[in-house]
Amino acid sequence: MYVLTCIIIGIDLPLTLVAIYALYSMVRSDHVAPIYVINLLIADILKLCSMIIDVTPNNEQINAIFLCIYHFGLVASVYFMVCIALERYLVIAHPLWYRCRRTIKSSVVLCVLVWVLSLLSVCVVLFVHVVSVVTYIINAVLLLLPFPLLIFFLTGTIRALSASISVPSDEKRRTVGVLVLVLLIYTLLFLPSIMVFLDTNYYIVTIVSQTFVRLNPLEDLFLYVFMRKGTIDKLLASVCCCRMDSNDISSPSV
Numbered sequence: 001m002y003v004l005t006c007i008i009i010g011i012d013l014p015l016t017l018v019a020i021y022a023l024y025s026m027v028r029s030d031h032v033a034p035i036y037v038i039n040l041l042i043a044d045i046l047k048l049c050s051m052i053i054d055v056t057p058n059n060e061q062i063n064a065i066f067l068c069i070y071h072f073g074l075v076a077s078v079y080f081m082v083c084i085a086l087e088r089y090l091v092i093a094h095p096l097w098y099r100c101r102r103t104i105k106s107s108v109v110l111c112v113l114v115w116v117l118s119l120l121s122v123c124v125v126l127f128v129h130v131v132s133v134v135t136y137i138i139n140a141v142l143l144l145l146p147f148p149l150l151i152f153f154l155t156g157t158i159r160a161l162s163a164s165i166s167v168p169s170d171e172k173r174r175t176v177g178v179l180v181l182v183l184l185i186y187t188l189l190f191l192p193s194i195m196v197f198l199d200t201n202y203y204i205v206t207i208v209s210q211t212f213v214r215l216n217p218l219e220d221l222f223l224y225v226f227m228r229k230g231t232i233d234k235l236l237a238s239v240c241c242c243r244m245d246s247n248d249i250s251s252p253s254v
Contacts, residue, residue, distance in 0.1 A: 004211065039114070040084070041220060047216070047217060078146050082146045084182055085178075086149075088179055093159075146186065161175070
C-alpha cells in the first residue's frame with residue numbers, strides 16, 4: 001500500500017495540475033462542463049495531499065486533520081461526478097431548457113453547493129465520531145446516494161439519444177462514453193468502500209476498497225481525456241464500428 005500510494009502521488013499529481021490548466025482554457029459561456037471536471041480534479045488534489053501526509057511520519061493530530069481533508073475530497077469527488085452526469089443528461093434529454101439556463105455562474109453556484117455539502121458531511125462525521133456505527137452508516141449513505149442518480153442519467157441519456165437525430169454521432173459517442181466512465185469509476189472504486197462501511201469484519205474487502213479508492217485520482221484523469229475532442233473520438237468510433245461489424249457477422253443472412 002505504501003509503494004502504491006507513492007507511485008500514484010508521483011504520477012497523478014503533476015498530470016492533474018496539467019489537466020486542470022488545460023481544462024481551464026476550455027471553459028467558456030457555452031461550454032460549462034469542464035468546470036465540474038476541474039472541481040473534480042481539485043478534490044483529487046486534496047486527496048493526493050492527504051495521501052502525501054499518510055506516507056510521511058507525523059503525529060496523530062496531523063494525521064487526523066488530513067484524514068478529514070481526505071474524506072472531504074472523497075465526498076466532493078462523488079458528487080462532482082453526479083454533476084458531470086447531470087450536465088450530460090440535460091444537454092441531450094432537455095437541450096432547449098438547458099441551453100436557456102446554462103451559464104458559468106449557475107455552474108459555479110452548483111460547485112460551491114457541492115463543496116459546502118461535502119464540508120457539512122465532514123462536520124457530521126466528526127460530530128458523531130464517538131458512535132462508530134453511526135459514522136459508518138453516514139459514510140455509506142453519502143456514497144450510496146449517487147448510485148441511482150448515475151444509473152438514471154445514463155439510461156435517460158441513452159433513451160434520448162436513440163430518439164434524437166440532431167445530435168452528431170461523435171457527440172453521441174462522447175456523451176455515452178462519459179456517462180459510462182463515470183458509472184464505472186463509481187462502481188469499481190466506491191461500492192467496495194460502501195461494503196466496508198456497512199460491514200468492517202472482512203479484512204480483504206477493506207484492503208481492496210482502500211486500494212481502489214487510492215486509484216480514484218488516476219481514474220478521474222480519463223474524464224479529462226473524454227472532454228477533449230480528437231483522439232478519443234477516433235477510439236470510440238473504432239469501437240462502435242467493431243461492434244457493428246460483429247453484429248453483422250453474427251446476424252444470419254436473408
